[in-house]
Amino acid sequence: MGLQQNIAPISYDALVQRDRVHGRLYTDPNIFSEEMDRIYHKGWVFAGHTSEVPDIGDYQRRQIGQQPVLITRDAKNDVKLLFNRCTHRGNMICARDSGNAATFVCPYHGWTFAVGGELRGMPMPGGMGSSYDKSALGLAEVPRVHIYRGFIFASLAHEGQSFDDYIGKAKQLLDRACDLSPEGEMELSAGWLKHRFHANWKMLPENNTDGYHVKVAHASLLRSTNAFGSLAFDEEKGDSSVNRDWGGGHTELDIAPRYRNTNKPFQWFGGVPEAKLPNYVARMEQTYGRELARKRMIDGPPHAIIFPNLFLAELNISFVAPVSANQVVQYYTPMLLKGAPEINARALRQTEGAMGPGSFLLPDDACLSERNQLGLAAQSPEWLDLRRGMEREYVDPENGLLSSNVSDETTNRAFWKQYLHVMSGAA
């Protein structure tokens, strides 16, 4: 009986509806396994950033879905994504998180690979016989890699949706983040904080662009300091921030409308006066011209999810790595901007204040997502309610995006729309 239940195909159409989703989506290990296959092992996901491997021989270990990979910079200065698995008997070839190496040597039988993946040699190659072809035994490469402004996206499938179709209009969100650097690039060199949540991974992208929870879930922070004012979402107090569906499951809490109302730059940066950031302002104006630089310094960085796993978290970059149906690790690093030391010094301290397991913000999200997971063990009611804002969302004439009040669940519905699209086999 149990077996039959396991092999019955899961009907995602029945579980994901426009105004509600079924609790089983967060708890069922079979669904988790299908998500890894369809979303993480076939679709495009964020894997890392080229600035994490600045020099030839640099490498970083990462996980794509459930599979261990290495981001490396090879001898030709190209960024490679390789599976972290010896082509001989499957040993994990690299155990360190990051570093610089000339070669990876398998500790089991001594097969040796260049950092770019080519097999260099092995002990006693004579035993391999006549079919041995060294060039066919390099570390396997991730089939599809696309680098956009330093952001490395990967798909473990040889064929499928193109990167451009996947990212769609949301490329503008990546641009908005990079364009805050006077050199147009970011540098993720401050290392990652890694935070374990005993919760389903989907709660994180849902929560990260949920403007409704902030006032309640983060009440203790908002009452203790003004340092995180960007998060004071309150439409009943005239906050003109909105949430947006960028298509493709990409979502945003757009705070720029609030900042534009003040017509002052750096409201996203603790309201620091321009005079305190003279070099940054000068370099931005030099690169982009006065008008565009000012617009960027008013609008600030995006607060957005790139489906399924990347979070452009204002002054931070974050991503999720699912572990199981009820466990996920969230990573955070400060979004350091090339050519902007005045911003970066403070961004480091902001990340520590907001994003880590020891910070003022995320521990409460982690705790609440864990309680969500515990609550979902109750099977009644069966559904989670996602109707908030359905009767007042609208297409914003300025950008053509489905948008709504900052407390609405337009972003959550956008996430689930894409989820259903992928899980029902349409993507």
Add this chain to the structure above:
Amino acid sequence: MGLPESETREIEAFLFLEARLADESRYDEWEALWTPDALYWVPRRPDLDPEKEVSHIYDNRQRISTRIRQLKSGFRHSQTPASPMRRVLSNIEIAGTGPGSYEAGANFMLMELAIQSTRNMNFWGGRILYSLRREEGQLRMAVKKILLIDADEPIANLAFLI
């Protein structure tokens, strides 16, 4: 340059007091142990440069105050209720670094019950490095640097006083 036995005992007693106040989430009394130039620091690696890399916690005195205010607000969900905890300090080494100033190191093991959510018993461990100073006759803590063994691994909430 060994310290007199009485001074060693006094400093050990201070470390045990600090540990107990943290264990029992006695926030005001714990906060009162700090000097004005305090640093409460949980780096991701022992040799990390805090101006270049991100730490789990890098609180100056003002941030320690904010942390305590937040814990006392009644809305810090990740510490409501506060985690029951007990820690053990051992392998204590103390050196004098000048008149009324000391460096100390201690290994620690901490059992923390995540009573707010999973009720997992979290096991934390590592070495703590302290800088201590005598101010108006009282020992005070200027630096507490906690080197977690698993600081660069995925870790659970560190919202309690470590």
